[in-house]
Amino acid sequence: MIASPTTGPRMPVLKVENLAVAYKIRGGEVEAIQNVSFEIARGETFGVVGESGCGKSTTAWAVVNFLGANGYVKRGSIKFQGQELLGKSGEELRQLRGDQIAMVYQDPMQSLNPSMRLGDQMKEVLTVHRGVSDAEATRRCVEMLDRVYMPDPAAVLRRYPHQISGGQQQRVVIAMALLNNPALLIMDEPTTALDVTVEAAVLDLIAELRRDFDTAIMFISHNLGVIARICNRVGVMYAGELVERATVQELFADPQHPYTQGLIRCLPRLGADKAGSVLYPIRGRVPPPSNRPAGCVFSPRCDYVQERCRLERPELRQLPNGTFVRCHFAEVIDPAAWIPSADVRLIPPPAGNGAGAPILEVQGLKKYYPLQGSSLRDVVGLGEQRFVQALEDASFTVHKGQTLGIVGESGCGKSTLVKTIIGLESSSGGRAEFLGLDITGDLSDRNTELIRELQMVFQNPDATMNPSYTVGYQIARPMERFGTVPKGQIRAEVLRLLEAVRLGENYYNRLPRQLSGGEKQRVGIARALASRPDLVLCDEPVSALDVSVQAALLNLLLEVQQEYGTTMVFIAHDLSVVRYFSDQVAVMYLGQVVDIGPAEAIYAPPYHPYTEALLSAVPIPDPAAQQRRIRLEGTVPSAIDPPSGCRFHTRCPRRALLPDGGRICEMEVPPWREAGNGHRILCHIPLETLRDLPPVITVSP
Amino acid sequence: MLVKDCMTRHPVMAPPTMLAAEAQHLMHENQIRHLPVVGDGKRLLGLVNQLSFALDPGALASLDVWEITRHLSRLSVSDVMIPADKIETIAPDRTIERAARHMTDHKISCLPVVEDDDVVVGILTEVDLLHAFQLMLGLPSDGVRVTMRMPNRPGEFARLTAVLGRQQWGVMGIGTFPTPRREGFYDAVIKIRGVDSAEARAVLSQVPDQEIVDIRDVV
Numbered sequence: 001m002i003a004s005p006t007t008g009p010r011m012p013v014l015k016v017e018n019l020a021v022a023y024k025i026r027g028g029e030v031e032a033i034q035n036v037s038f039e040i041a042r043g044e045t046f047g048v049v050g051e052s053g054c055g056k057s058t059t060a061w062a063v064v065n066f067l068g069a070n071g072y073v074k075r076g077s078i079k080f081q082g083q084e085l086l087g088k089s090g091e092e093l094r095q096l097r098g099d100q101i102a103m104v105y106q107d108p109m110q111s112l113n114p115s116m117r118l119g120d121q122m123k124e125v126l127t128v129h130r131g132v133s134d135a136e137a138t139r140r141c142v143e144m145l146d147r148v149y150m151p152d153p154a155a156v157l158r159r160y161p162h163q164i165s166g167g168q169q170q171r172v173v174i175a176m177a178l179l180n181n182p183a184l185l186i187m188d189e190p191t192t193a194l195d196v197t198v199e200a201a202v203l204d205l206i207a208e209l210r211r212d213f214d215t216a217i218m219f220i221s222h223n224l225g226v227i228a229r230i231c232n233r234v235g236v237m238y239a240g241e242l243v244e245r246a247t248v249q250e251l252f253a254d255p256q257h258p259y260t261q262g263l264i265r266c267l268p269r270l271g272a273d274k275a276g277s278v279l280y281p282i283r284g285r286v287p288p289p290s291n292r293p294a295g296c297v298f299s300p301r302c303d304y305v306q307e308r309c310r311l312e313r314p315e316l317r318q319l320p321n322g323t324f325v326r327c328h329f330a331e332v333i334d335p336a337a338w339i340p341s342a343d344v345r346l347i348p349p350p351a352g353n354g355a356g357a358p359i360l361e362v363q364g365l366k367k368y369y370p371l372q373g374s375s376l377r378d379v380v381g382l383g384e385q386r387f388v389q390a391l392e393d394a395s396f397t398v399h400k401g402q403t404l405g406i407v408g409e410s411g412c413g414k415s416t417l418v419k420t421i422i423g424l425e426s427s428s429g430g431r432a433e434f435l436g437l438d439i440t441g442d443l444s445d446r447n448t449e450l451i452r453e454l455q456m457v458f459q460n461p462d463a464t465m466n467p468s469y470t471v472g473y474q475i476a477r478p479m480e481r482f483g484t485v486p487k488g489q490i491r492a493e494v495l496r497l498l499e500a501v502r503l504g505e506n507y508y509n510r511l512p513r514q515l516s517g518g519e520k521q522r523v524g525i526a527r528a529l530a531s532r533p534d535l536v537l538c539d540e541p542v543s544a545l546d547v548s549v550q551a552a553l554l555n556l557l558l559e560v561q562q563e564y565g566t567t568m569v570f571i572a573h574d575l576s577v578v579r580y581f582s583d584q585v586a587v588m589y590l591g592q593v594v595d596i597g598p599a600e601a602i603y604a605p606p607y608h609p610y611t612e613a614l615l616s617a618v619p620i621p622d623p624a625a626q627q628r629r630i631r632l633e634g635t636v637p638s639a640i641d642p643p644s645g646c647r648f649h650t651r652c653p654r655r656a657l658l659p660d661g662g663r664i665c666e667m668e669v670p671p672w673r674e675a676g677n678g679h680r681i682l683c684h685i686p687l688e689t690l691r692d693l694p695p696v697i698t699v700s701p
Numbered sequence: 702m703l704v705k706d707c708m709t710r711h712p713v714m715a716p717p718t719m720l721a722a723e724a725q726h727l728m729h730e731n732q733i734r735h736l737p738v739v740g741d742g743k744r745l746l747g748l749v750n751q752l753s754f755a756l757d758p759g760a761l762a763s764l765d766v767w768e769i770t771r772h773l774s775r776l777s778v779s780d781v782m783i784p785a786d787k788i789e790t791i792a793p794d795r796t797i798e799r800a801a802r803h804m805t806d807h808k809i810s811c812l813p814v815v816e817d818d819d820v821v822v823g824i825l826t827e828v829d830l831l832h833a834f835q836l837m838l839g840l841p842s843d844g845v846r847v848t849m850r851m852p853n854r855p856g857e858f859a860r861l862t863a864v865l866g867r868q869q870w871g872v873m874g875i876g877t878f879p880t881p882r883r884e885g886f887y888d889a890v891i892k893i894r895g896v897d898s899a900e901a902r903a904v905l906s907q908v909p910d911q912e913i914v915d916i917r918d919v920v
Contacts, residue, residue, distance in 0.1 A: 011732070013711065081713040081731065098741075181710075181711075
């Protein structure tokens with residue numbers, strides 16, 4: 001290791017001290033964040049992590065003074081390069097924001113003007129701020145877009161924001177932020193809305209830019225895996241306070257605060273499965289700012305709580321290893337000796353792993369959406385009919401009591417597959433049988449009995465619940481409709497289900513808006529179970545939720561599965577969650593299942609090249625884990641005109657393993673290769689070659 | 702090495718409206734000696750250094766302590782800065798030796814680094830150049846530092862590198878210059894990794910026509 005030449009003490013680019021932000025509300029004010037202190041040096045990425053509602057974004061907004069009309073900084077100081085930002089006039093701040101501080105938000109469309117061409121928006125930064133000529137500005141924009149690995153930058157400049165994908169939009173926003181060479185870049189969940197493959201590429205990019213431009217980065221994320229990959233130092237926020245601040249290595253290897261330890265216990269480690277490990281959700285939830293406990297803010301949820309914690313608010317103090325922690329008992333707490341508290345019910349490993357009878361059999365299932373052309377020929381019906389081939393030749397079997405996990409990038413047909421099975425879409429070909437009954441037809445052809453046996457849990461519980469019906473009524477409806485429960489016992493049955501999803505009787509009369517996101521999803525699960533279905537289809541049921549809620553819900557689903565013997569089809573984009581939850585995993589690409597088999601087989605060689613790339617991209621919450629770096633170029637091609645031969649050939653990083661540069665991949669549809677134990681891979685590359693590839697992820701002990 | 706590789710990026714900068722007293726505090730806080738003054742779009746308007754705060758004793762002599770205070774409290778950065786037209790600047794893609802020449806020619810201790818005529822992207826000070834100097838001679842890492850004296854003719858240096866190559870020794874830093882007060886000779890300072898001085902002396906003393914002027918482990 002080469003030490004840099006001795007330098008004098010460097011001032012941090014951003015120094016936040018004892019910051020408190022308050023929002024004025026009717027009848028007083030609430031302090032959204034309190035006593036937050038941290039600093040970011042040049043060329044450093046400081047991560048801020050925590051559940052939603054903990055004040056991460058508020059901290060970022062305070063730095064740039066975007067707190068809104070009713071928010072203000074109540075105490076503390078924010079120094080940018082030694083200059084106090086608080087109390088600066090609007091004009092001075094505007095100049096600083098334009099010239100030296102840039103922000104990137106979760107949703108790139110927030111920062112892009114939908115009615116302007118991307119080129120005009122980007123060039124504006126240079127022509128207005130720097131007065132460079134139009135031609136020179138174009139040249140530099142192309143250069144910067146090239147820098148963020150945008151394919152065909154010159155053409156992108158002529159497009160409108162809606163004409164490029166979400167990942168590309170985010171790259172444009174990052175390029176725009178960097179055009180002005182800011183000293184401080186604030187990124188608020190910049191990759192949360194992106195696919196894991198795109199996320200990996202954007203994270204690589206951020207790391208590279210930090211190195212080359214010496215920019216200080218404040219990186220906000222709820223995803224510990226992303227934090228582990230990109231940050232040097234991390235601050236953990238809880239209920240408006242910074243509870244722990246440490247280097248990323250220390251934080252993951254030796255978390256000091258009980259909350260940090262809890263967060264890490266919530267996460268399924270990649271490679272862990274439900275039989276071998278348990279997720280421990282943190283009980284309770286983040287208190288609202290108006291109702292924080294008097295002592296330690298975490299005390300109501302802490303397993304180590306003592307009398308002192310309830311009375312005295314701990315200060316952020318430094319431990320001998322350099323970590324800052326806000327806990328009275330950090331030294332005495334030994335996370336290795338932790339035992340789950342009594343109210344966390346442990347799920348016994350599934351008894352008798354023998355798969356039951358096949359419950360769902362799908363053979364060559366297809367779903368094509370007809371595409372309406374706009375020419376006159378199309379209108380009168382003479383044009384060639386074109387289709388979006390959303391689902392092509394899906395075949396698999398799900399056995400009773402098992403879980404099939406489905407993974408893939410967005411636009412790969414995961415949701416189409418589930419919708420076709422449940423009957424929201426009719427299929428265009430192939431065979432699908434549920435308990436021996438054909439389910440390829442339209443939903444209206446199905447009898448009530450069949451509908452009752454197939455239920456679904458949706459990603460967004462808000463969109464699937466009637467906002468004006470009470471929770472109790474929503475759960476009771478399927479029971480009434482299907483007549484599964486005698487009329488007189490419905491209320492008792494609803495209460496039993498509420499209890500099963502760990503909601504008390506007091507939830508019976510609540511309306512959806514009175515519930516948190518996690519609670520709504522619990523109601524969604526209870527409603528899906530109300531008709532006692534044999535098969536539950538879950539479409540990203542936990543991806544919109546915080547990790548501790550996610551852990552609780554996964555446990556709940558497992559428990560329900562144990563108790564009722566329910567079979568599940570589980571879609572998720574988080575590969576660790578799928579690995580943890582599923583017995584069988586299917587990897588989908590562009591409407592096709594390309595890799596299917598037992599969960600443990602999918603995550604070890606031989607891999608399908610696409611699975612390999614997905615595994616390489618998944619952020620692992622362990623900075624010590626080594627991942628081989630495989631990045632896919634471009635985005636998923638259009639399903640209107642999918643690539644010939646193997647659909648993955650346009651992006652496949654492993655084609656070179658085949659003779660003649662993989663010409664065969666373009667010409668012929670690959671064969672299914674049986675890797676044993678029911679693991680099948682759709683690829684031209686021989687299994688022996690795929691087996692020889694090293695594992696993507698190696699976790700050092 | 703170019704200016705952009707050795708400059709300090711994102712220097713601390715001040716707007717022209719900042720009070721001189723505040724600028725003085727800012728420089729003290731950040732432990733810097735030069736403060737570029739910039740307007741909208743980081744355009745260079747001037748430069749404040751420590752001399753900017755030296756007040757003319759003659760001008761103050763006639764004032765009493767209250768008047769001095771009043772005078773100082775009104776003084777802004779734009780009153781004390783060196784205006785932009787009197788500042789030497791440099792572009793980020795120039796070489797550092799050219800930057801050093803620029804600084805010695807004008808006897809100045811810093812150069813604001815500008816793009817697009819006057820947009821400040823960094824600052825290059827004497828300290829940055831001294832860092833670069835240390836890096837070039839391989840100071841940060843351990844090794845043997847040898848000064849070889851060789852006749853000023855083509856091919857001499859190649860002989861030295863051939864010997865290093867045969868030994869598979871890594872060189873972390875190198876600098877050559879005409880030998881002071883001896884016409885026709887060059888001195889080359891090289892820093893070699895992973896050997897001790899006795900070993901290095903034994904090997905390098907075999908190079909014909911060349912002489913070890915100095916050799917040391919501890920720099």
